[in-house]
Amino acid sequence: MAKKASKSRKDRSSSTSVASAKCPSTASTHQMVLRIKSSEKMRKAAQGSVVSERETRPKLKSRLKSKQQLKKKTKIDAKMPKKPPTAFFYFLEDFRKEFQEQNPDIKSMRDIGKACGEKWKTMTYEEKVKYYDIATEKRAEFDTAMADYNKRKMKKPKMILSMMNKSKPWCWCTRKCIDVVVYDL
DNA sequence: ACAATGATTGTTAGG
DNA sequence: CCTAACAATCATTGT
Numbered sequence: 408m409a410k411k412a413s414k415s416r417k418d419r420s421s422s423t424s425v426a427s428a429k430c431p432s433t434a435s436t437h438q439m440v441l442r443i444k445s446s447e448k449m450r451k452a453a454q455g456s457v458v459s460e461r462e463t464r465p466k467l468k469s470r471l472k473s474k475q476q477l478k479k480k481t482k483i484d485a486k487m488p489k490k491p492p493t494a495f496f497y498f499l500e501d502f503r504k505e506f507q508e509q510n511p512d513i514k515s516m517r518d519i520g521k522a523c524g525e526k527w528k529t530m531t532y533e534e535k536v537k538y539y540d541i542a543t544e545k546r547a548e549f550d551t552a553m554a555d556y557n558k559r560k561m562k563k564p565k566m567i568l569s570m571m572n573k574s575k576p577w578c579w580c581t582r583k584c585i586d587v588v589v590y591d592l
Numbered sequence: 593a594c595a596a597t598g599a600t601t602g603t604t605a606g607g
Numbered sequence: 608c609c610t611a612a613c614a615a616t617c618a619t620t621g622t
Contacts, residue, residue: 490593490595490622491622493621494620494621496596496621499620517618519598523618524618524619527619542622
C-alpha cells in the first residue's frame with residue numbers, strides 16, 4: 408500500500424538562462440539558434456519521457472561510497488546504449504544453468520560467481536573462444552550503436568521552443584515567425 | 593567503473 | 608509499529 412514518495416524530490420525547476428541569441432536576418436533559413444543551459448525537467452519534457460520513479464524516490468545515501476554516488480548521478484543518461492556483456496558473462500549465463508541443476512539450493516550470486524570464476528580459469532582457450540566470439544561480435548554492435556548515438560546526440564537539437572509552450576518570436580526583418588532551436592551548452 | 597544475475601538486506605513513506 | 612515497495616549489496620571476469 409505504500410506509495411512511492413514524490414514530495415521529497417527536489418524541485419530544481421528554476422533556471423533556464425538564455426546565453427545568446429542571434430538575429431537570423433542574413434541566414435538562409437528562418438531559424439534562430441539559442442544556446443541555453445536547460446534544466447533536467449525541461450530536457451525530460453522535450454524528450455516526452457516521464458520522470459522515472461527512480462529519480463522521484465529519495466536516494467538511499469546512507470552508506471553510498473562517494474565515488475559510486477557520483478557515478479550513479481552521471482549514469483542517468485537517457486537511452487545511451489549499454490555496455491555489452493563480456494565473454495565471461497556469456498559463459499556465466501551457461502554456467503548458471505548447469506550449476507543450478509547440480510546444486511538447486513545455491514542461488515547466491517557470491518557462490519555462483521566464485522564457482523564460475525574458478526571454472527573459467529581452468530578452461531582452455533578452445534572452450535572459451537566461443538564466448539569470446541560472441542562477446543567481440545556484441546562489442547562491435549555496441550561500438551557502432553555508440554557511434555550512431557553520439558552522432559545523433561551531436562546533431563539533434565535538444566528541443567524546439569514550441570515544446571516549451573512559448574510563443575515563437577517574430578522577426579521583423581523577414582516578417583515571419585522564427586523557429587527557435589535550443590541546444591545545450 | 594560497469595555490464596547480468598537473484599536472494600538478501602536496508603531504507604523510506606504511509607496507514 | 609508494521610508493511611509494501613524498492614534500492615543497494617554481494618561476487619565474478621573482461622573491457
